[in-house]
Amino acid sequence: MVVFSLLLYAAIKFRQRKHDDNNDFEPPQIYGSNQIELAWTVVPVIIVLVLFVSAAQVIHRVQDARRPKRTIEVTAVGHQYWWEYQYTQFGFVTSNELHIPVSDPPNSTPTFIGLQSADVDHSFWVPRLAGKTDLIPNHPNSMWIDPQNPGIYLGQCAQFCGVQHAKMLLRVYVDRQADFDRWVHEQQQDGVSDPSVADGAGLFTDKGCFVCHTIRGTAAQGQIGPDLTHIMSRDTLGAGLVPITRENLRRWIRDPGVFKPGSLMPAQDLTDQELDKITAYLLTLR
């Protein structure tokens, strides 16, 4: 502000006026002043030192924070173009929607997220929870969040990772402790096995879905795509793209390119009936 006002002042006060009768004379030529140069070197140096020290303190507080005794540990693995979450503490894997408990200041339970990548560089950015940290293959990173208000927090991948970088969305659910415990318990169960959709379950194997996807408790142990064991416990499909409804699920399976052209899941060559059955099966996986 100071410099700008000085600039404006100089521009106005020292402009050449048309009616000036001494336009033939040049103004006094000032070559410089060592004292002034010193002054406007020293002051910025002091400002820089102050800013640097405060930044360094925050860096230290964030990056070198001591881990309290009770933490939630999740490993986030970035994929083109979805998020895998490994809750090794609790013994399950899920995808795309991260649930963590709210943290009460007196007994804080921050969540430490290990960050890895299965392919290219990604970045985990949920602005209202924390600054971003990159997920870089062969270079595990770590970040922590200490959310004190329950709710849903939105974000998305912040490092260009390929054609559908824009649609690699993040949804972080900060749950009250009781809700979080219940969610964990549900996720720990194997996939629901409902005899009325046995046809669909069979097609899941016959049509090769198991090659990429895991449904715990069945023969499907694929590691390439998201874990579907509890797909219906999630709100959205395709890494935060559309709500999970029967219609969206069906359209996605037939051709993910309808929602996310360039997604690594290929369109499926299925008849309408097969599509209905597989969708019906997936709809039971709460």
Next chain:
Amino acid sequence: MASESIALSTHRSPLATIYEWLATVDHKRIGLMYIAYGLLFLAVMGTMAMLMRIQLARPNAAFLSPEVFNRLFTMHGTTGVFFVAMPILFGFGNYLIPLMIGSRDMAFPRLNSFGLWMTVVGGVLLYASLFAGEGFWKAGTAPDVGWFAYAPLTETAFSSGHSTDFWTLSLLLSGFGSIATGINFIATILCMRCPGMKLSRMPLLAWMFLVVGGLILVTISPLTAAQFMLMIDRYLGGHFFDTQAGGSAILWIHFFWIFGHPEVYILILPAFAFTSEIIPVFSRKTIFGYAAMVAATVSIGFISLGVWAHHMFTVGMPSYGNAFFVFTTMAIAVPTGIKIFNWLATMWGGKIRFTVPMLFCVAFLFQFLVAGLTGVMLAAAPFNWQLGSSYFVVAHFHYVIVGAILFAIFAAFYYWFPKMTGRLLNETLGKWHFWLFVIGFHLTFDFMHIPGLLGMPRRIYTYEAGRGWEIWNLIVLVGAVFQAAAILLFVYNLIYSYFRGAPAGNDPWDAWTLEWSTNSPPPEYNFATIPAVRSRRPLWDIKHPEDPDWKYE
């Protein structure tokens, strides 16, 4: 009969003229070709920007597919840095340095030509990618990995086909051209100054380009090395950056930014050079604090080699690593600030003439200041963790590249066009250009900071409704339209004034450096006799024999 000898040289066949220009080693013609080349790509780059802004003006728009969008931003960035900014700035440098130091040409004229044509070949190769593959309307197989092409996205596993190779090879070739130019700048400025022009008497423009030359040599080399390593990975079974085989993605990031940061100082120092020459002339005062300006320039050159990891704060370096780069990045703000204060002090107490070049310089001062402020904000790593890779960063660097560098380039055009062509650019059209561009620039880039603050990352081809980003993206588009109109006016001014502009004479601005002592345009040999100088402003000494500079320096 004397007129006949001149007439003889104008009656050449078009083919002969073309050959003359292609084969020239005259620094002025090479400079003009660099500038024309850069202007052509400025139009292309601006069109790409317009297309992207149209796509982003509304949420979930389907104007461009993600593939085309990703190619557009990659090409926009690569073109802008390597085939717009560098050619235009090097072009002005090539044109002006010999004239301002009283020399007949650059130290190595043929190397100069080599540098130009390598740059041209690089640009042509990059754009050849548009016409390969699926063809022009889908942007062919243009590279789509971002202008910094982070590995391992660029490895064959994730980038099949040849789109990445167009990027790698075109930059490799134009990099050799840049190195040639860097060598030429250094050799010319150190060895070819006219009698009496000690280093402490040469124009600040020469100092700036001297540091630029040094930076080019130090900074292009890591990029070239990285390009070779990437090619080895892609075609010769290497694994430098191939993380699936134990390679390192971080290695690429370090190599790229060790190049990338000094590169932006290569871009800004010539802009400083222009403003350091233009502001004194239109304030009617000598530059305040010449020695401090030189010291600041050299410091900026050195410190710029040690700040690169401020592009990497989110990559996961340890805390002391991050802190070190916070310190160096903030430190570079000190010499930069000193320069702003010195330009301001030059204006202070002067008699400011608001010609079009001066208007662009005043806007430069304000905008560069703001860009520096957002830069210092981003230098604070914790702040960067939120705002890095977001539209806040995009707004910041465009504020520097457009708001400072491009404005300084426009100032340079209006100031030196009369010397290059013998005709003045039209002042009225120039003022329209200036005001339209200022309005457009601020509409676009001021408001672009806001989506960044609201969480919008960069390089996304679309976004959902309801994030609060829509209105800002729309305003950005409106600003782009103003800028496009301004540029069209500018191009029209260039063409119109070339044929019908008012004759300029040798010294239309009543300036003080050596280029204004010779004809407009200068003859091929630049000066009838090589001048000898006694001070930093030889023409001031001639015009003010009662009060010459050498009495005070």
